[in-house]
Amino acid sequence: MTVQRFPIEAGQVLVFRRALGHADAERGADTSSDALVPATFVQASAHFDPDYILRPRPGTPWFGSGRDAGSVPAGGGGLHAEQHYEFHQPVRVGMVLSATERKGRTWQKTGRSGTLQFSEWITEYVDADGLPVVTATSVGVQQQHTTEAAR
């Protein structure tokens, strides 16, 4: 994921707060405010990632249901196992961030039902001056069943 421009907008923060059930979701909805955002708000940078695969896009087939039930996308079937954030400075309405992603570690765990393949992705968010804001580390897991592993 590379996001060249991720504006921290008051309206987006409002809907994010509502989704998380904040009782004071409207706090900071006035665009003159530099209100803080919820801890996990940088996930919303997906809206500004032109290649994000979990968003329907005009002219591109979507893998969810429509006339039929849909299909598993290429490389799909994984689950989100872990998420970590390190905050270098608070994220506030009015900032414009950018983000770059790189691969981190990979490892396996083997159990009775097969092998779990873990992959780490690290996203660095920086501010308009290039100063670090948030380091986000996501860990995904894919299960490789014993029968598949034996092939």
Place this chain on the structure above:
Amino acid sequence: MTAAALEIGSSRTVVLVDGLTRTRIVQYAGASGDFNPLHTDETYAKEVAKSPGVFAHGMLTMGMAARAVTDWIGEEQLTGIGVRFTSQVWPGDKLTATVTVTDLSDGQARFELTTTNQDGVVVLAGTASGRVEA
């Protein structure tokens, strides 16, 4: 918040949601931009993914659980948070978060964070840290 306002071992328990709705999951999809149909499309979830149905984004649970920390110490004080998603969260679930102070040193408070469902199953487990004044 000052270190004096916290004690190692002190904790707080917060009900994050009682009766999670599918609409709430859709709200999170729209807010975060993660429209994976596994979370929002019952037909896809059952027929293609072979899931019992849609289930919540792990990040919805994490976002709610983080509130239990930031409502205590303040959003600006949070320096880190990391969690493992240990079980799926389904529509109808009641989620309760418990935050416990585990360490106070070097101007930082460290916390253990867990979230359980109505059956006592841990759905999220992790740690958080935040700045505290001496």
